[in-house]
Amino acid sequence: FRLESELRVAIERGEFEPFFQPIVALPTTHHAGFEALVRWRHPQRGLVSPAEFIPAAEDTGLIEWIGMQVMQSTMRQVAAWRAEGLWREGWYVSVNVSGVQLRDVRIADKFAALLRQYELTPTDIRVEVTESSVIENKDVAFGLLPEIKAHGFLLCMDDFGTGYSSLSYLSELPFDVLKIDRSFIHEISRRSELLVLVRTVLGLSRELGMMVVAEGIETEDQQTILGDLDCGYGQGYRFAKPMPAQDATRWLQEAL
Numbered sequence: 001f002r003l004e005s006e007l008r009v010a011i012e013r014g015e016f017e018p019f020f021q022p023i024v025a026l027p028t029t030h031h032a033g034f035e036a037l038v039r040w041r042h043p044q045r046g047l048v049s050p051a052e053f054i055p056a057a058e059d060t061g062l063i064e065w066i067g068m069q070v071m072q073s074t075m076r077q078v079a080a081w082r083a084e085g086l087w088r089e090g091w092y093v094s095v096n097v098s099g100v101q102l103r104d105v106r107i108a109d110k111f112a113a114l115l116r117q118y119e120l121t122p123t124d125i126r127v128e129v130t131e132s133s134v135i136e137n138k139d140v141a142f143g144l145l146p147e148i149k150a151h152g153f154l155l156c157m158d159d160f161g162t163g164y165s166s167l168s169y170l171s172e173l174p175f176d177v178l179k180i181d182r183s184f185i186h187e188i189s190r191r192s193e194l195l196v197l198v199r200t201v202l203g204l205s206r207e208l209g210m211m212v213v214a215e216g217i218e219t220e221d222q223q224t225i226l227g228d229l230d231c232g233y234g235q236g237y238r239f240a241k242p243m244p245a246q247d248a249t250r251w252l253q254e255a256l
């Protein structure tokens, strides 16, 4: 169908590029890293949001190619920032990896090869997978995630709280970072049960030795609550929206 053939052309032309959204340390709001969020720079339609093409890309398997382009562009950008003296050691970019990509048994090796090509350290890049993609691809995920981790990449569980029975996987899989879904953060100042939930998740993460990022922080209230709860990191429009590389470069200049 039409979108599929358009996606094929776009892959050939390299029209996919990562935007970068800051992740900050709480309560200081010092820069900690970025999440890479793909955009399709369409020659006629302009910037197309991933919501409009990721589902089709996953259904057709084309996400495998788009995902590799995002990973490669992200690494090229980190190498450029380092070469320009804009990269402090310990900073990272977290890249979303679809469950469909986890069906490729060579994915860990492909990421590691790119890492060598751009002469990066594995801690420069984190791999973000959603709770549901892990559950839907359990057999592969249990093999591939430890392999990705063996190359030195940290693993982030994305959208935590939105899937099923996440708690058992947390202890069985080698996740380093847990990203609390923004649906929990959105009303945290108005609904006390959300506060209880988030506090409990933070306690659990501490016991498991995991770092936590609260997603979708939009207000000062939310920022204060999460800082008071000792949530280590935050991400959201309160700090910055996802931005093109040029703006992210300016963000790093200010962060240094």
Ligand code: G
Pocket: 036, 037, 038, 049, 050, 051, 054, 063, 067, 070, 095, 096, 097, 098, 242
């Ligand atoms: O910025 P936002 O509209 O950027 O992204 C919407 C959704 O698209 C995100 O929640 C995320 O799940 C997905 N997404 C964004 N970038 C990528 C990517 O590079 N790969 C995959 N698989 N999903 C992405």
Ligand code: G
Pocket: 021, 037, 096, 158, 159, 182, 215, 216, 217, 218, 235, 236, 237, 238, 242
């Ligand atoms: O991969 P993930 O599903 O976590 O992607 C993050 C999504 O959340 C992207 O679409 C991004 O643009 C969006 N996002 C980031 N910060 C905020 C925020 O503060 N509020 C809202 N509503 N969305 C956000």
Ligand code: MN
Pocket: 035, 096, 128, 158
């Ligand atoms: Mn994500």
Ligand code: NA
Pocket: 158, 159, 160, 179, 180, 181, 182, 215
């Ligand atoms: Na999320």
